[in-house]
Amino acid sequence: xxxxxxxxxxxxxxxxxxxxxxxxxxxxxxxxxxxxxxxxxxxxxxxxxxxxxxxxxxxxxxxxxxxxxxxxxxxxxxxxxxxxxxxxxxxxxxxxxxxxxxxxxxxxxxxxxxxxxxxxxxxxxxxxxxxxxxxxxxxxxxxxxxxxxxxxxxxxxxxxxxxxxxxxxxxxxxxxxxxxxxxxxxxxxxxxxxxxxxxxxxxxxxxxxxxxxxxxxxxxxxxxxxxxxxxxxxxxxxxxxxxxxxxxxxxxxxxxxx
Amino acid sequence: xxxxxxxxxxxxxxxxxxxxxxxxxxxxxxxxxxxxxxxxxxxxxxxxxxxxxxxxxxxxxxxxxxxxxxxxxxxxxxxxxxxxxxxxxxxxxxxxxxxxxxxxxxxxxxxxxxxxxxxxxxxxxxxxxxxxxxxxxxxxxxxxxxxxxxxxxxxxxxxxxxxxxxxxxxxxxxxxxxxxxxxxxxxxxxxxxxxxxxxxxxxxxxxxxxxxxxxxxxxxxxxxxxxxxxxxxxxxxxxxxxxxxxxxxxxxxxxxxxxxxxxxxxxxxxxxxxxxx
Numbered sequence: 001x002x003x004x005x006x007x008x009x010x011x012x013x014x015x016x017x018x019x020x021x022x023x024x025x026x027x028x029x030x031x032x033x034x035x036x037x038x039x040x041x042x043x044x045x046x047x048x049x050x051x052x053x054x055x056x057x058x059x060x061x062x063x064x065x066x067x068x069x070x071x072x073x074x075x076x077x078x079x080x081x082x083x084x085x086x087x088x089x090x091x092x093x094x095x096x097x098x099x100x101x102x103x104x105x106x107x108x109x110x111x112x113x114x115x116x117x118x119x120x121x122x123x124x125x126x127x128x129x130x131x132x133x134x135x136x137x138x139x140x141x142x143x144x145x146x147x148x149x150x151x152x153x154x155x156x157x158x159x160x161x162x163x164x165x166x167x168x169x170x171x172x173x174x175x176x177x178x179x180x181x182x183x184x185x186x187x188x189x190x191x192x193x194x195x196x197x198x199x200x201x202x203x204x205x206x207x208x209x210x211x212x213x214x215x216x217x218x219x220x221x222x223x224x225x226x227x228x229x230x231x232x233x234x235x236x237x238x239x240x241x242x243x244x245x246x247x248x249x250x251x252x253x254x255x256x257x258x
Numbered sequence: 259x260x261x262x263x264x265x266x267x268x269x270x271x272x273x274x275x276x277x278x279x280x281x282x283x284x285x286x287x288x289x290x291x292x293x294x295x296x297x298x299x300x301x302x303x304x305x306x307x308x309x310x311x312x313x314x315x316x317x318x319x320x321x322x323x324x325x326x327x328x329x330x331x332x333x334x335x336x337x338x339x340x341x342x343x344x345x346x347x348x349x350x351x352x353x354x355x356x357x358x359x360x361x362x363x364x365x366x367x368x369x370x371x372x373x374x375x376x377x378x379x380x381x382x383x384x385x386x387x388x389x390x391x392x393x394x395x396x397x398x399x400x401x402x403x404x405x406x407x408x409x410x411x412x413x414x415x416x417x418x419x420x421x422x423x424x425x426x427x428x429x430x431x432x433x434x435x436x437x438x439x440x441x442x443x444x445x446x447x448x449x450x451x452x453x454x455x456x457x458x459x460x461x462x463x464x465x466x467x468x469x470x471x472x473x474x475x476x477x478x479x480x481x482x483x484x485x486x487x488x489x490x491x492x493x494x495x496x497x498x499x500x501x502x503x504x505x506x507x508x509x510x511x512x513x514x515x516x517x518x519x520x521x522x523x524x525x526x527x528x529x530x531x532x533x534x535x
Binding site: 022023024027051052053055056059063064066067176177178179 | 438439440441442444445448449452453454493496497499500
Protein backbone atom coordinates (compact mmCIF):
# COMPACT_ATOMS: atom_id res chain seq x y z
CA UNK A 1 0.00 0.00 0.00
CA UNK A 2 2.83 2.32 0.91
CA UNK A 3 4.43 1.56 -2.47
CA UNK A 4 1.15 2.30 -4.22
CA UNK A 5 0.73 5.58 -2.31
CA UNK A 6 4.26 6.63 -3.16
CA UNK A 7 3.72 5.76 -6.79
CA UNK A 8 0.43 7.64 -6.86
CA UNK A 9 2.05 10.66 -5.28
CA UNK A 10 4.83 10.49 -7.82
CA UNK A 11 2.36 10.32 -10.71
CA UNK A 12 0.34 13.22 -9.35
CA UNK A 13 3.45 15.32 -8.94
CA UNK A 14 4.53 14.44 -12.44
CA UNK A 15 1.35 15.58 -14.13
CA UNK A 16 1.52 19.27 -13.29
CA UNK A 17 2.18 21.38 -16.36
CA UNK A 18 5.62 22.89 -16.42
CA UNK A 19 7.24 24.74 -19.26
CA UNK A 20 9.26 27.38 -17.41
CA UNK A 21 10.57 30.21 -19.52
CA UNK A 22 8.97 30.42 -22.91
CA UNK A 23 11.10 30.33 -26.04
CA UNK A 24 12.09 33.97 -25.55
CA UNK A 25 13.46 33.29 -22.07
CA UNK A 26 15.23 30.03 -22.90
CA UNK A 27 16.67 31.48 -26.11
CA UNK A 28 17.99 34.50 -24.23
CA UNK A 29 19.76 32.20 -21.75
CA UNK A 30 21.31 30.30 -24.65
CA UNK A 31 22.36 33.45 -26.53
CA UNK A 32 24.11 34.80 -23.44
CA UNK A 33 25.86 31.47 -22.97
CA UNK A 34 26.86 31.32 -26.61
CA UNK A 35 28.64 34.65 -26.35
CA UNK A 36 30.71 33.31 -23.46
CA UNK A 37 31.74 30.01 -24.99
CA UNK A 38 35.39 29.63 -25.78
CA UNK A 39 36.05 29.20 -29.52
CA UNK A 40 37.24 25.65 -28.87
CA UNK A 41 34.17 24.69 -26.84
CA UNK A 42 31.84 26.27 -29.40
CA UNK A 43 33.50 24.47 -32.28
CA UNK A 44 33.55 21.11 -30.49
CA UNK A 45 29.94 21.20 -29.35
CA UNK A 46 28.48 22.51 -32.62
CA UNK A 47 29.88 19.45 -34.38
CA UNK A 48 27.37 17.41 -32.38
CA UNK A 49 24.34 19.56 -33.20
CA UNK A 50 24.67 19.79 -36.96
CA UNK A 51 26.60 23.06 -36.93
CA UNK A 52 23.59 24.79 -35.44
CA UNK A 53 23.63 27.41 -32.71
CA UNK A 54 22.79 26.05 -29.25
CA UNK A 55 19.96 28.58 -29.20
CA UNK A 56 18.13 26.54 -31.86
CA UNK A 57 17.62 23.88 -29.19
CA UNK A 58 16.85 26.17 -26.25
CA UNK A 59 13.23 24.97 -26.00
CA UNK A 60 13.72 21.56 -27.55
CA UNK A 61 12.95 19.76 -24.28
CA UNK A 62 9.66 21.60 -23.94
CA UNK A 63 8.65 20.77 -27.49
CA UNK A 64 9.53 17.08 -27.24
CA UNK A 65 8.45 16.20 -23.73
CA UNK A 66 5.39 14.32 -24.97
CA UNK A 67 7.02 12.85 -28.07
CA UNK A 68 7.37 9.09 -27.46
CA UNK A 69 11.14 8.74 -27.91
CA UNK A 70 11.70 11.52 -25.37
CA UNK A 71 8.70 11.34 -23.08
CA UNK A 72 10.95 9.96 -20.35
CA UNK A 73 12.07 13.59 -19.95
CA UNK A 74 8.50 14.81 -19.40
CA UNK A 75 9.00 15.51 -15.71
CA UNK A 76 12.56 16.73 -15.72
CA UNK A 77 11.61 20.41 -15.77
CA UNK A 78 10.63 21.11 -12.17
CA UNK A 79 12.09 20.65 -8.70
CA UNK A 80 9.60 20.18 -5.87
CA UNK A 81 10.28 21.59 -2.48
CA UNK A 82 9.69 21.18 1.27
CA UNK A 83 6.41 19.40 1.91
CA UNK A 84 6.30 18.38 -1.74
CA UNK A 85 9.60 16.53 -1.63
CA UNK A 86 9.31 13.29 -3.53
CA UNK A 87 9.98 10.11 -1.63
CA UNK A 88 10.89 6.62 -2.66
CA UNK A 89 8.98 3.53 -1.57
CA UNK A 90 10.73 3.61 1.79
CA UNK A 91 9.77 7.21 2.39
CA UNK A 92 13.27 8.56 1.77
CA UNK A 93 13.42 11.99 0.16
CA UNK A 94 14.36 11.88 -3.52
CA UNK A 95 16.66 14.54 -4.94
CA UNK A 96 15.20 17.44 -6.95
CA UNK A 97 14.33 16.11 -10.38
CA UNK A 98 15.64 18.71 -12.82
CA UNK A 99 18.74 19.42 -10.75
CA UNK A 100 19.60 15.74 -10.31
CA UNK A 101 19.08 15.03 -14.01
CA UNK A 102 21.23 18.00 -14.94
CA UNK A 103 23.97 16.82 -12.59
CA UNK A 104 23.84 13.29 -13.97
CA UNK A 105 24.03 14.47 -17.57
CA UNK A 106 26.88 16.88 -16.90
CA UNK A 107 28.75 14.08 -15.13
CA UNK A 108 28.23 11.72 -18.08
CA UNK A 109 29.40 14.42 -20.47
CA UNK A 110 32.71 14.87 -18.64
CA UNK A 111 33.99 12.16 -20.97
CA UNK A 112 31.75 13.01 -23.92
CA UNK A 113 34.09 11.53 -26.52
CA UNK A 114 33.32 8.08 -25.13
CA UNK A 115 29.59 8.58 -25.78
CA UNK A 116 27.75 8.09 -29.06
CA UNK A 117 27.23 11.21 -31.18
CA UNK A 118 23.45 10.92 -30.81
CA UNK A 119 23.69 10.76 -27.01
CA UNK A 120 25.98 13.80 -26.91
CA UNK A 121 23.49 15.60 -29.14
CA UNK A 122 20.64 14.74 -26.78
CA UNK A 123 22.64 15.69 -23.69
CA UNK A 124 23.52 19.10 -25.16
CA UNK A 125 19.84 19.82 -25.76
CA UNK A 126 19.04 18.81 -22.18
CA UNK A 127 21.83 20.87 -20.61
CA UNK A 128 20.93 23.98 -22.62
CA UNK A 129 17.34 23.72 -21.43
CA UNK A 130 17.69 22.48 -17.85
CA UNK A 131 20.13 25.19 -16.82
CA UNK A 132 17.45 27.68 -17.83
CA UNK A 133 14.77 25.72 -15.99
CA UNK A 134 16.59 25.45 -12.68
CA UNK A 135 16.95 29.23 -12.65
CA UNK A 136 13.26 29.90 -13.28
CA UNK A 137 11.56 30.77 -9.98
CA UNK A 138 8.42 28.72 -10.54
CA UNK A 139 10.50 25.68 -11.29
CA UNK A 140 11.08 25.34 -7.62
CA UNK A 141 7.56 24.17 -7.12
CA UNK A 142 6.31 24.95 -3.62
CA UNK A 143 3.14 23.26 -2.43
CA UNK A 144 1.87 26.57 -1.06
CA UNK A 145 2.29 28.37 -4.37
CA UNK A 146 0.50 25.87 -6.55
CA UNK A 147 -3.07 26.96 -5.80
CA UNK A 148 -2.16 30.65 -6.10
CA UNK A 149 -3.90 32.63 -8.80
CA UNK A 150 -3.52 36.17 -10.05
CA UNK A 151 -5.70 38.22 -12.31
CA UNK A 152 -4.53 40.13 -15.34
CA UNK A 153 -7.38 41.98 -16.94
CA UNK A 154 -10.21 39.47 -17.33
CA UNK A 155 -7.89 36.46 -17.18
CA UNK A 156 -7.13 34.40 -14.12
CA UNK A 157 -3.62 32.99 -14.34
CA UNK A 158 -1.77 30.31 -12.49
CA UNK A 159 1.47 31.59 -11.03
CA UNK A 160 3.35 29.18 -13.23
CA UNK A 161 1.65 30.41 -16.38
CA UNK A 162 2.38 34.00 -15.39
CA UNK A 163 6.07 33.26 -14.95
CA UNK A 164 6.31 31.17 -18.11
CA UNK A 165 5.96 34.18 -20.31
CA UNK A 166 4.05 37.15 -18.88
CA UNK A 167 6.69 38.45 -16.48
CA UNK A 168 9.34 38.70 -19.18
CA UNK A 169 6.87 39.92 -21.79
CA UNK A 170 5.64 42.68 -19.47
CA UNK A 171 8.82 44.61 -20.23
CA UNK A 172 10.37 42.87 -23.22
CA UNK A 173 7.43 41.92 -25.43
CA UNK A 174 8.85 43.66 -28.47
CA UNK A 175 12.42 42.55 -27.89
CA UNK A 176 13.91 39.60 -29.70
CA UNK A 177 15.94 37.06 -27.69
CA UNK A 178 19.18 38.10 -29.37
CA UNK A 179 18.55 41.76 -28.58
CA UNK A 180 17.52 40.94 -25.02
CA UNK A 181 20.68 38.93 -24.48
CA UNK A 182 22.71 41.96 -25.55
CA UNK A 183 20.83 44.15 -23.09
CA UNK A 184 21.30 41.73 -20.19
CA UNK A 185 24.86 40.55 -20.84
CA UNK A 186 26.55 43.53 -19.19
CA UNK A 187 28.33 41.98 -16.21
CA UNK A 188 32.06 42.44 -15.68
CA UNK A 189 34.47 39.53 -15.99
CA UNK A 190 34.84 39.49 -12.19
CA UNK A 191 31.08 39.40 -11.67
CA UNK A 192 30.70 36.60 -14.21
CA UNK A 193 33.47 34.59 -12.55
CA UNK A 194 31.71 34.96 -9.19
CA UNK A 195 28.39 33.85 -10.70
CA UNK A 196 29.98 30.81 -12.29
CA UNK A 197 31.51 29.64 -9.01
CA UNK A 198 29.93 26.82 -7.01
CA UNK A 199 28.23 23.58 -7.87
CA UNK A 200 24.90 22.81 -9.52
CA UNK A 201 23.56 22.05 -6.04
CA UNK A 202 24.67 25.50 -4.87
CA UNK A 203 22.87 27.05 -7.84
CA UNK A 204 19.77 25.07 -7.02
CA UNK A 205 19.82 26.26 -3.40
CA UNK A 206 20.23 29.83 -4.59
CA UNK A 207 17.24 29.35 -6.90
CA UNK A 208 15.16 28.22 -3.95
CA UNK A 209 15.77 31.56 -2.25
CA UNK A 210 14.96 33.57 -5.37
CA UNK A 211 11.84 31.49 -5.87
CA UNK A 212 10.66 32.19 -2.33
CA UNK A 213 11.07 35.91 -2.96
CA UNK A 214 9.20 35.73 -6.24
CA UNK A 215 6.33 33.82 -4.63
CA UNK A 216 6.13 36.05 -1.54
CA UNK A 217 5.69 39.11 -3.74
CA UNK A 218 2.63 37.74 -5.55
CA UNK A 219 -0.57 39.70 -4.91
CA UNK A 220 -2.80 36.63 -4.63
CA UNK A 221 -6.22 36.75 -6.23
CA UNK A 222 -5.66 40.39 -7.06
CA UNK A 223 -5.07 42.15 -10.30
CA UNK A 224 -1.45 42.04 -11.42
CA UNK A 225 -0.11 44.89 -13.42
CA UNK A 226 3.29 46.28 -14.21
CA UNK A 227 3.04 48.50 -11.14
CA UNK A 228 1.76 45.88 -8.69
CA UNK A 229 4.03 42.99 -9.58
CA UNK A 230 5.79 42.86 -12.90
CA UNK A 231 8.09 45.81 -12.25
CA UNK A 232 9.50 43.98 -9.22
CA UNK A 233 9.32 40.49 -10.69
CA UNK A 234 11.12 41.54 -13.85
CA UNK A 235 14.29 42.25 -11.85
CA UNK A 236 14.28 38.68 -10.63
CA UNK A 237 13.51 37.32 -14.11
CA UNK A 238 16.29 39.32 -15.76
CA UNK A 239 18.74 38.30 -13.05
CA UNK A 240 17.85 34.60 -13.29
CA UNK A 241 18.09 34.55 -17.08
CA UNK A 242 21.43 36.32 -17.15
CA UNK A 243 22.90 34.19 -14.38
CA UNK A 244 21.64 31.04 -16.10
CA UNK A 245 23.34 32.14 -19.33
CA UNK A 246 26.71 32.61 -17.65
CA UNK A 247 26.44 29.30 -15.83
CA UNK A 248 25.38 27.47 -18.98
CA UNK A 249 28.52 28.81 -20.63
CA UNK A 250 30.59 27.60 -17.67
CA UNK A 251 29.18 24.08 -17.92
CA UNK A 252 29.60 23.84 -21.69
CA UNK A 253 33.13 25.26 -21.57
CA UNK A 254 34.09 22.77 -18.87
CA UNK A 255 32.84 19.92 -21.05
CA UNK A 256 33.92 20.95 -24.52
CA UNK A 257 37.01 23.08 -24.09
CA UNK A 258 39.30 20.08 -23.94
CA UNK B 259 -21.29 41.05 -66.57
CA UNK B 260 -19.91 37.50 -66.72
CA UNK B 261 -16.45 38.95 -67.32
CA UNK B 262 -16.72 41.23 -64.28
CA UNK B 263 -17.84 38.32 -62.15
CA UNK B 264 -14.98 36.18 -63.42
CA UNK B 265 -12.48 38.93 -62.60
CA UNK B 266 -13.99 39.36 -59.15
CA UNK B 267 -13.73 35.63 -58.46
CA UNK B 268 -10.18 35.57 -59.78
CA UNK B 269 -9.22 38.50 -57.55
CA UNK B 270 -10.78 36.88 -54.53
CA UNK B 271 -8.89 33.71 -55.22
CA UNK B 272 -5.63 35.52 -55.73
CA UNK B 273 -5.97 37.46 -52.50
CA UNK B 274 -6.50 34.15 -50.74
CA UNK B 275 -3.16 32.73 -51.81
CA UNK B 276 -0.36 33.64 -49.50
CA UNK B 277 3.24 32.70 -49.12
CA UNK B 278 5.60 33.20 -46.30
CA UNK B 279 4.60 35.97 -43.96
CA UNK B 280 6.41 39.31 -44.06
CA UNK B 281 8.81 38.07 -41.35
CA UNK B 282 9.74 34.98 -43.32
CA UNK B 283 10.20 36.91 -46.58
CA UNK B 284 12.50 39.22 -44.63
CA UNK B 285 14.35 36.18 -43.30
CA UNK B 286 14.98 34.81 -46.80
CA UNK B 287 16.18 38.20 -48.03
CA UNK B 288 18.43 38.68 -44.99
CA UNK B 289 20.03 35.25 -45.38
CA UNK B 290 20.60 36.03 -49.07
CA UNK B 291 22.09 39.41 -48.27
CA UNK B 292 24.40 37.74 -45.74
CA UNK B 293 25.70 35.57 -48.57
CA UNK B 294 26.13 38.17 -51.31
CA UNK B 295 29.59 39.02 -52.54
CA UNK B 296 30.70 42.59 -51.84
CA UNK B 297 30.37 43.55 -55.49
CA UNK B 298 26.90 42.07 -55.83
CA UNK B 299 25.72 43.67 -52.60
CA UNK B 300 26.99 47.08 -53.67
CA UNK B 301 25.40 46.87 -57.12
CA UNK B 302 22.07 45.67 -55.75
CA UNK B 303 21.96 48.28 -53.00
CA UNK B 304 22.66 50.98 -55.58
CA UNK B 305 19.88 49.65 -57.80
CA UNK B 306 17.48 49.60 -54.84
CA UNK B 307 18.02 53.26 -54.00
CA UNK B 308 20.44 52.52 -51.18
CA UNK B 309 18.06 50.32 -49.22
CA UNK B 310 18.67 46.75 -48.05
CA UNK B 311 17.12 43.83 -49.89
CA UNK B 312 15.37 43.02 -46.63
CA UNK B 313 13.42 46.26 -46.93
CA UNK B 314 12.11 45.08 -50.29
CA UNK B 315 11.52 41.45 -49.28
CA UNK B 316 7.77 41.54 -49.73
CA UNK B 317 7.50 44.44 -52.11
CA UNK B 318 5.92 42.38 -54.88
CA UNK B 319 3.07 41.36 -52.58
CA UNK B 320 2.66 44.90 -51.32
CA UNK B 321 2.24 46.41 -54.79
CA UNK B 322 0.03 43.63 -56.15
CA UNK B 323 -3.07 45.62 -55.31
CA UNK B 324 -2.09 48.62 -57.43
CA UNK B 325 -3.25 48.90 -61.05
CA UNK B 326 0.32 49.17 -62.34
CA UNK B 327 1.27 45.81 -60.87
CA UNK B 328 -2.10 44.03 -60.98
CA UNK B 329 -0.66 41.49 -63.41
CA UNK B 330 1.80 40.32 -60.74
CA UNK B 331 -1.00 38.84 -58.62
CA UNK B 332 -0.65 35.69 -60.71
CA UNK B 333 3.01 35.38 -59.73
CA UNK B 334 2.55 33.52 -56.47
CA UNK B 335 2.32 29.82 -57.34
CA UNK B 336 3.65 27.13 -59.64
CA UNK B 337 1.70 24.20 -61.01
CA UNK B 338 2.92 20.69 -61.64
CA UNK B 339 1.76 17.38 -62.96
CA UNK B 340 1.75 14.37 -60.61
CA UNK B 341 5.12 13.40 -62.07
CA UNK B 342 6.60 16.78 -61.19
CA UNK B 343 6.57 18.36 -64.65
CA UNK B 344 6.04 22.11 -64.57
CA UNK B 345 2.92 23.50 -66.20
CA UNK B 346 3.98 26.86 -67.58
CA UNK B 347 3.17 29.56 -70.09
CA UNK B 348 0.10 29.15 -72.25
CA UNK B 349 -0.49 25.61 -70.97
CA UNK B 350 -1.03 27.05 -67.53
CA UNK B 351 -3.05 30.03 -68.73
CA UNK B 352 -5.42 27.80 -70.70
CA UNK B 353 -5.76 25.13 -68.03
CA UNK B 354 -9.29 24.23 -66.92
CA UNK B 355 -8.37 24.63 -63.25
CA UNK B 356 -8.60 28.33 -62.28
CA UNK B 357 -5.83 28.14 -59.70
CA UNK B 358 -3.42 26.78 -62.31
CA UNK B 359 -4.27 29.57 -64.73
CA UNK B 360 -2.86 31.92 -62.11
CA UNK B 361 0.21 29.83 -61.29
CA UNK B 362 2.74 31.89 -63.19
CA UNK B 363 5.48 32.41 -60.62
CA UNK B 364 8.00 30.28 -62.53
CA UNK B 365 7.50 32.21 -65.79
CA UNK B 366 7.81 35.50 -63.91
CA UNK B 367 11.03 34.48 -62.17
CA UNK B 368 12.68 33.25 -65.36
CA UNK B 369 11.57 36.42 -67.17
CA UNK B 370 12.99 38.64 -64.43
CA UNK B 371 16.35 36.87 -64.45
CA UNK B 372 16.50 37.00 -68.25
CA UNK B 373 15.55 40.67 -68.28
CA UNK B 374 18.43 41.56 -65.94
CA UNK B 375 20.84 39.35 -67.89
CA UNK B 376 19.94 41.29 -71.04
CA UNK B 377 21.41 44.46 -69.52
CA UNK B 378 18.80 46.55 -71.32
CA UNK B 379 16.71 47.75 -68.39
CA UNK B 380 16.29 51.31 -67.20
CA UNK B 381 16.70 52.11 -63.50
CA UNK B 382 13.07 51.51 -62.57
CA UNK B 383 12.85 48.28 -64.55
CA UNK B 384 16.06 47.02 -62.98
CA UNK B 385 14.82 47.76 -59.45
CA UNK B 386 11.46 46.15 -60.19
CA UNK B 387 13.02 42.98 -61.58
CA UNK B 388 15.39 42.61 -58.63
CA UNK B 389 12.40 42.90 -56.33
CA UNK B 390 10.46 40.36 -58.36
CA UNK B 391 13.31 37.89 -57.94
CA UNK B 392 13.56 38.54 -54.19
CA UNK B 393 9.89 37.85 -53.50
CA UNK B 394 9.30 35.04 -55.99
CA UNK B 395 12.38 33.02 -55.03
CA UNK B 396 11.14 32.98 -51.44
CA UNK B 397 7.62 32.06 -52.52
CA UNK B 398 8.90 29.14 -54.56
CA UNK B 399 10.36 27.61 -51.41
CA UNK B 400 7.05 27.75 -49.58
CA UNK B 401 5.46 24.29 -49.99
CA UNK B 402 1.88 25.49 -50.20
CA UNK B 403 2.75 27.54 -53.28
CA UNK B 404 3.01 24.39 -55.30
CA UNK B 405 -0.19 23.25 -57.00
CA UNK B 406 -0.17 19.59 -57.95
CA UNK B 407 -2.89 18.74 -60.43
CA UNK B 408 -3.75 15.52 -58.62
CA UNK B 409 -3.84 17.21 -55.21
CA UNK B 410 -5.89 20.35 -55.82
CA UNK B 411 -8.15 19.63 -52.86
CA UNK B 412 -5.16 19.27 -50.54
CA UNK B 413 -4.58 23.00 -50.88
CA UNK B 414 -7.76 23.57 -48.95
CA UNK B 415 -6.72 21.35 -46.04
CA UNK B 416 -7.53 22.52 -42.55
CA UNK B 417 -7.35 21.37 -38.96
CA UNK B 418 -9.04 22.18 -35.69
CA UNK B 419 -7.31 23.37 -32.56
CA UNK B 420 -8.77 25.00 -29.49
CA UNK B 421 -12.24 24.84 -31.04
CA UNK B 422 -11.20 26.84 -34.10
CA UNK B 423 -10.70 25.88 -37.72
CA UNK B 424 -7.25 26.65 -39.12
CA UNK B 425 -6.17 26.58 -42.75
CA UNK B 426 -3.05 24.57 -43.55
CA UNK B 427 -1.75 27.07 -46.11
CA UNK B 428 -2.05 29.87 -43.59
CA UNK B 429 -0.33 27.70 -41.01
CA UNK B 430 2.68 27.56 -43.31
CA UNK B 431 2.54 31.29 -43.80
CA UNK B 432 2.25 32.27 -40.18
CA UNK B 433 2.93 29.51 -37.73
CA UNK B 434 5.27 26.93 -39.22
CA UNK B 435 8.17 28.80 -37.61
CA UNK B 436 6.44 31.27 -35.29
CA UNK B 437 4.71 28.43 -33.45
CA UNK B 438 8.13 27.25 -32.32
CA UNK B 439 10.64 30.11 -32.34
CA UNK B 440 10.39 33.73 -31.25
CA UNK B 441 12.88 34.83 -33.92
CA UNK B 442 13.25 38.18 -35.61
CA UNK B 443 15.24 38.76 -38.79
CA UNK B 444 18.61 38.87 -37.02
CA UNK B 445 17.89 35.55 -35.34
CA UNK B 446 16.95 33.90 -38.63
CA UNK B 447 20.32 34.93 -40.03
CA UNK B 448 22.16 33.77 -36.93
CA UNK B 449 20.38 30.43 -36.92
CA UNK B 450 20.15 29.61 -40.59
CA UNK B 451 22.97 31.38 -42.44
CA UNK B 452 25.64 28.97 -41.25
CA UNK B 453 25.93 26.34 -43.96
CA UNK B 454 29.37 25.06 -44.92
CA UNK B 455 30.67 25.86 -48.44
CA UNK B 456 30.05 22.21 -49.37
CA UNK B 457 26.44 22.44 -48.20
CA UNK B 458 25.94 25.70 -50.08
CA UNK B 459 27.38 24.15 -53.25
CA UNK B 460 24.92 21.28 -52.89
CA UNK B 461 21.95 23.61 -52.30
CA UNK B 462 22.77 25.85 -55.26
CA UNK B 463 23.75 23.09 -57.66
CA UNK B 464 21.68 22.90 -60.86
CA UNK B 465 19.36 25.44 -62.46
CA UNK B 466 16.39 27.46 -61.25
CA UNK B 467 14.14 24.96 -63.00
CA UNK B 468 15.80 21.97 -61.35
CA UNK B 469 15.53 23.67 -57.94
CA UNK B 470 11.79 24.01 -58.37
CA UNK B 471 11.18 20.55 -59.75
CA UNK B 472 13.55 19.21 -57.09
CA UNK B 473 11.43 20.80 -54.36
CA UNK B 474 8.30 19.02 -55.61
CA UNK B 475 8.65 15.56 -53.98
CA UNK B 476 9.19 17.06 -50.53
CA UNK B 477 6.36 19.53 -50.97
CA UNK B 478 3.99 16.77 -52.05
CA UNK B 479 4.89 14.95 -48.82
CA UNK B 480 4.19 18.14 -46.88
CA UNK B 481 0.64 18.27 -48.24
CA UNK B 482 0.26 14.70 -46.97
CA UNK B 483 1.39 15.65 -43.46
CA UNK B 484 -2.11 16.80 -42.59
CA UNK B 485 -5.28 14.78 -42.88
CA UNK B 486 -7.78 17.54 -43.45
CA UNK B 487 -10.24 17.97 -40.61
CA UNK B 488 -7.84 16.61 -37.99
CA UNK B 489 -8.64 17.87 -34.52
CA UNK B 490 -5.51 18.46 -32.45
CA UNK B 491 -5.20 18.71 -28.71
CA UNK B 492 -2.24 20.64 -27.30
CA UNK B 493 0.03 17.62 -27.20
CA UNK B 494 -0.97 16.47 -30.69
CA UNK B 495 -0.41 19.91 -32.20
CA UNK B 496 3.02 20.17 -30.58
CA UNK B 497 4.14 16.77 -31.82
CA UNK B 498 2.86 17.61 -35.32
CA UNK B 499 4.65 20.96 -35.25
CA UNK B 500 7.86 19.19 -34.26
CA UNK B 501 7.81 17.49 -37.64
CA UNK B 502 7.13 20.70 -39.54
CA UNK B 503 9.39 23.40 -38.13
CA UNK B 504 12.68 21.72 -39.11
CA UNK B 505 11.42 21.52 -42.71
CA UNK B 506 10.20 25.11 -42.67
CA UNK B 507 13.45 26.51 -41.31
CA UNK B 508 15.47 24.50 -43.81
CA UNK B 509 13.37 25.76 -46.74
CA UNK B 510 13.90 29.34 -45.60
CA UNK B 511 17.66 28.75 -45.47
CA UNK B 512 17.67 27.04 -48.88
CA UNK B 513 15.66 29.90 -50.40
CA UNK B 514 18.11 32.43 -48.96
CA UNK B 515 21.18 30.69 -50.36
CA UNK B 516 19.58 30.20 -53.77
CA UNK B 517 18.48 33.83 -53.91
CA UNK B 518 22.05 34.84 -53.12
CA UNK B 519 23.31 32.53 -55.90
CA UNK B 520 20.96 34.11 -58.47
CA UNK B 521 21.86 37.66 -57.45
CA UNK B 522 25.60 37.03 -57.16
CA UNK B 523 25.52 35.66 -60.69
CA UNK B 524 23.63 38.68 -61.99
CA UNK B 525 25.51 41.40 -60.12
CA UNK B 526 29.06 40.14 -59.63
CA UNK B 527 30.94 39.73 -62.89
CA UNK B 528 33.28 37.19 -61.29
CA UNK B 529 30.44 34.79 -60.37
CA UNK B 530 28.85 32.58 -63.03
CA UNK B 531 25.13 33.05 -63.63
CA UNK B 532 22.74 30.44 -62.30
CA UNK B 533 21.24 28.71 -65.31
CA UNK B 534 17.52 29.16 -65.70
CA UNK B 535 16.93 25.70 -67.24
